[in-house]
Amino acid sequence: MRWIWVLVVVTFVVYAGLALLTPGLSSDGSYWQFRNVEQILDSGKPLFDDSLAWGGRGVVFSPVFAYIVAVPALLVGSMLAAKLMSGLIAAFLAFSVYFASVRLVKKEYAALLAAGISVISPSAVSFLFNQISPIGLAVPLLILSIGLVSDVKNEKILLTYIGCIAAAALLHPLTMLFAAGLLLVLVLKIAEKELPSQAQMEISLFSALFVLWTEFVLYKRILLLHGASVLQRVPHELFLGDRAPLTVLGVIFSVGFVPIIAAIIVCLRYVFSRLFTSSNIAISILLILSTTLVIGVVSQNGVFFLGALCCVLFAVGFAQFVDFFSLTRLEHSTVLLVAIVVLLVLSVAIPGLDALSQTRSFFSPAENDAIVWLATNTPPMSTVVALPIEGQRINALGLRKSVVDLMFESRVDSKARALLVARVFSARTEIDVTSAMRELNADYVYVSPGARSLYGSLGRFQLFDCFHLVRDDVVQIFEKQESCRGVA
Amino acid sequence: MRWVLAICLIIVVLPGIVMYASRSFPSGTEQYYHVRVANLFSSFLPISHFFVIDAMTFAGKNIVWTPFYGLTALSLQVFSWRDSLYILPILMMLLSVILLYVLLQKEGFSSLQCALCVLVFTASPAVVYLETHWTPSAFAIPLLLAGVLVLRKQRVLSTLLFGVVAWLGIIPSLVCLGVLWAYGLLRKVNVVIQWSFVLLILLANFFAGVIVSTAGKTSTIIADLGGIYGFSSFALLLGILGLTKVWHRRTQHVQVHALIVATFCIAIIVPELLPFLNIVLAIFAGLGIDELIHREWDLPSLKYITLVVLGCGLLFSGLSHVFLVINESPSMNVVTGLVGLSDRPVGSVLSSESNGFMIELLSKKTVLTDSFTGHSSEGARAIALSYEALHSSSVDELIKVLRIAGIKYIVITSDMYESVWEKHGEGLDFVVHNSDVFRRKFGNDEIEIWEYVPLVSTKKSV
Structure with a gap:
């Protein structure tokens, strides 16, 4: 048991330490939470009406996570609290997978081993490192x-379980x-004509109805806004240029080959045995999660949950593998077993390190400087x-309005x-560009390295009479001239 | 369990007090119409006139006296119209809560069951709405409950009570028929006289064209999704659980079960039924909670947590409805503009249908359309003219319509940018802001009042 505490401490130190060495935060969503934390510290209320968001919209979201981060932020400041929180969440993930x-x-x-793999897998690194997001905390709670x-049936466990479910439901709709x-x-x-136990019925129905009600109360406005199409496909146009593309190979790479293969084997072996065990529940959640990811109802956040879930099932698979190993003639070959473990860890750690380097460099300091420049040099x-x-x-x-961001749920035209x-x-x-700018009611174009890698050099903006280059660095910023109206 | 009844009575009064404390004018627009019509009749009994012609809309319409208008007129003789709109619905809902409790007790429900049913009823969104809005449904519910309560022992009184409810319109008449039939079957009571009497009134309603309410027009079946008369989603879940408790008796009373299920289905397209069905749902939901309390649980702690969550859910639905009702139009900004309009010279007003009742009462001006215009003989023409005027982007076309309808004032409220147009600067909004023949007489964040001033020699176009 003490080894898990060692792992928890190491995870916290590594994640928080590296986060402290990385400037800013490493995801766009983290900045949204960061703004909310600052707003809570200032006024006690989150940003339900965000004047900087596109269209000055009312934003529908759960502020619980921002309030949680605001507690340490009161003592150490928002940025330091955010970085420490990312380490704490990673450590909590390790503990929950172990548990x-x-x-x-x-x-x-x-x-x-599963706990160790869970924190070095590419999905965990991409979603947790130097980031604060409600899903980061909700997934360990669900695990x-x-x-x-x-x-x-144990009363203490029941109360802990209800606390976990309630907190997760308040944090994220996943x-x-x-x-x-x-x-x-x-x-x-029931389909197998095997009546579930009363306790099983009670806890399942309570959990399902409680979670549904909580999500309904929190996200009712989104339901009213989108109506029947609330279960829409996630608009992938928004995620262009993001680190983890939502393709089958992308998901497998993010989660890690070893956990995913282990999870598939466990699924095939254990699928719905006749006991109400945790593995049954993990498998059924895995099936639902995979299905919703494949049909595109769940966004990138689902990949992180999938990764953590696969790690839990990996533990089952690995234990069986060791049992099997002990039945073979290689039973006493400890070196071979250790070598296999090292190989397994390496197979996850190497893509994990790659994800770490990608995440650390995702928002470079030069980009952040360019955005800060906007705050001081534009109206x-x-x-x-x-x-x-x-x-x-x-x-x-930049403290300036953007035209669209990843929070597509609150709007129909994202x-x-x-x-x-x-x-x-x-x-x-030029006429096409200015017309689109007019429709977006925008004044500046921010050409980041990410935009250049998606759309080419974008040097043509310098040839357009309507655009004036106001900053030329790693990031180019163009200002639209007042006289250019474009065609609607 | 009397203390539960006392708590319920306090809960019933609370939304009204909150509303009275936070608003100078009652919310919701339909009750403004009822006050004005009651003023037309001017007395409790239809001594001088049984029909009046309402000349406040372009098309005009006949209005039949009902006991609802009688009671409103009586109240107007004692209180101001604003106070009447606060006091009358609260009194009616207090009466409903007491009557429901007594009725359930009389029908053999245990004290706990009575208390639970009344608690669910009190916290239901429909009751929150009815205790803050003076509508015929608020008047009908206590009378209906009283009618059922005295059905077995005071048959004349019961017949009278059902008759009064039926008089309120076609939907209340049909509800009375259904209730009498179901009660007769369940309790083996002869209800032929009451049934025939209500049937006669129903036929009379067909010919007289009694209008009941507009509220149903915008109502969906779930209050949490915006239905003003809708059910709380928690009450609905508990209601289903309660239904399972009596499910074993389905073969004994198959007609009654079928009637309830059919009425719930019909309510999806006829939302005027929702306030009445809310009573049935409250009873089933109360039985559902009773079932949860008395059922043997494997996880006893979970039982208490479930009950707490359910209680919070029911309370939350009711509370969120209180806030919805308090923030309903008209706001003080709108009222200020409309009251100011009453001091201007005579002339008809063009606005959206939903603003019609407020303009008629507060501005004392006739309107081209209000929410009941569709019920009058010239209603279709008035609605067509209104549509043409609101969506016209040519000043010449607009002036033509204004002249036909005799419009002198145009009232644009902020909600019209969502209900009539898609954005600012469309149709009439564009024309009035860009033409010399319209003068802005009043304006704030929520309302603009424009006067049409014909230019004799200059022809302006946009």
């Missing part, structure tokens, strides 16, 4: 709940997939066209606006 794995397989070595759910997983187990059991009411994945950073550091942004960057003629 759930131990309850699944009752073998500490397998659980420890912890998987470990707790099969033992709820918790609905957990509830759906519980219901799927029930439905399949306060000006609007900036940038990639959707840069929208929140423009708001937070996809159309993302396409207009793409038109600004990709149109060949």
Whole structure:
């Protein structure tokens, strides 16, 4: 048991230490949370009406996470709190994967290995390193709940489980997939004509209804806004240029080959055995999560949950592998076993290191300088066209309006606006660009290295009479001339 | 369990007090119409006139006296119209809560069941709406409950009460028929006389054209999704649980079960039924909670947590509805503009249908359309003219319509930018802001009042 505490401390030190050595935060969504934390520290209220967001919209989101980060931010300041929080969340992920794995397989070595892999996998690094996001905290809570759910007859465990589920539901709507997983187990059991136990029924129905109600209350306005199309496909146009493309290979690479293969093997072996065990629930959540990812209802956040879930199932697979190993003639070959473990860890760690270097360099200091330049050199009411994945950073550091960002849930026209942004960057003629700028009601174009890698050099902006280059560095910033109106 | 009843009575009064404290004018526009019509009748009983002609709209319409207008007129003789709109619905809902409690007790429900049913009823969004809006439904519910309560022992009184409810319109008449039929079957009571009486009134309603309410027009079946008369999603879940408790008796009372299910289905397209169905739902939801309390749980702690969550959910639905009602139009800005308009010279007003009732009462001006215009003989023409004027982008076309309808004032409220147009600067909004024949007489963040001043010699166009 003490080894897990060593792993937890090491994870915290490494994640928080590296985050402290990295300037700024490493994801656009983190800047949204960061602004909320600052707003809470200033006024006690989060940014439900964000004047810098496109269209001055009312934003629908759960502020619970921002309030959680605001507590340490009171003592050490928002940026330091954000960096320490990213380390704490990573450490919590390691603990929760260990806890759930131990309850699944009752073998500490397998659980420890799974916990280790969970924090070095590319998905964990991409979603947790130097970032603050509600999903980062919600996933460890859900993993912890998987470990707790099969033992709820113990009163303390029941209360802990309800606390975890309630916190996760308040943090992120992905918790609905957990509830759906519980219901799927029930439905399949009833389909097998095996009546679930009363305790199982009680806890599953309570969890499902509680989570659904919480999400309904929190995101009712989104439901009213989108109506039946609330289960829309995620507009992938918004995520152009993001680190983790949502393709099958992209997902496998993010999660790691070893955990995903182990999870598939465990699924095939154990799919819905006749007990209400945590592994059944983990498998059913995995199936629902994979399906929703494939049909495109769940965004990139789902990949992180999938990664953590695969690590838990990896523990089951690894324990079985060791059992099998002990039955072979190689039973006493400890060196071989250690070599296999090292290989497994390396197979995840190497892509993890690659993800780390990508995440650290995703927002370079030069880019941040360019955005800060906007704050001091452009009129306060000006609007900036940038990639959707840069929208929140423009708001937070540049203090200027962006035209679109990744928070597409609160608006119906986010996809159309993302396409207009793409038109600004990709149109060949000046009239096309100015028309798109006019529709977006924008004054500046922010050409980042990310935009250049997506749309080419964008040197044509310098040839357009309507655009004046106002900053030329790693990032180029063009100002639209007042006289150029474009055609609607 | 009497203390639960006391708590319910306090809860019923609270939204009204909050509303009274936070607003100078009652929310919702339909009650403004009812006050004005009650003023037309001017007395409790229809002594001088049974029909009046409402001349406040372009098309004009006949209005039939109902006991609802009688009570409103009586109240107007004692209180101001604003106070009447606060006091009357609260009194009616207090009466409803007491009557429901007594009725359930009389029907053999346990004290706990009575308390739970009344608690769910009190916290339901529909009741929150009815205790803050003086509508015929608020008047009908206590009378209906009283009618059922005295059905077995005081048959004449019961017939009268059902008759009064039926008089309020076609939907209340149909509800009375359904309730009498179901109660007769369940309790084996002869209800032929009451049924025939209500049927006669229903037929009379067909010919008289009694209008009940506009509220249903915008209502969806779930309050959490914006339905003003809608059900709380929690009450609905508990109602389903309560239904399972009586499900074993489905073969005994198959007609009643079928009637309830059918009425719930019809309510999706006829939302005027929702306030009445809310009583049925409250009873089933109360039984549902009772079932949760008495059922043996494997996880006893989970039982208490579930009950707490359910209680919070029910309370939350009611509370969120209180805030919805408090923030409903008209705001003080709009009222100021409309009251100011009453001092201007005579002339008709063009605005959206939903503003019609407020303009008629507060500005004392006739309107081209209000929410009941569709019920009058010339209604279709008035609606067509209004549509043409609101969406016209040519000043000549607009002036032509204004002359036909005799319009002198145009009232544009901020909600019209969502309900009538898609954005600022469309149709009439564009024309009035860009033509010399319209003079802005009043304006703030929420309302603009324009006067049409015909130019004799200059022809302006946009």
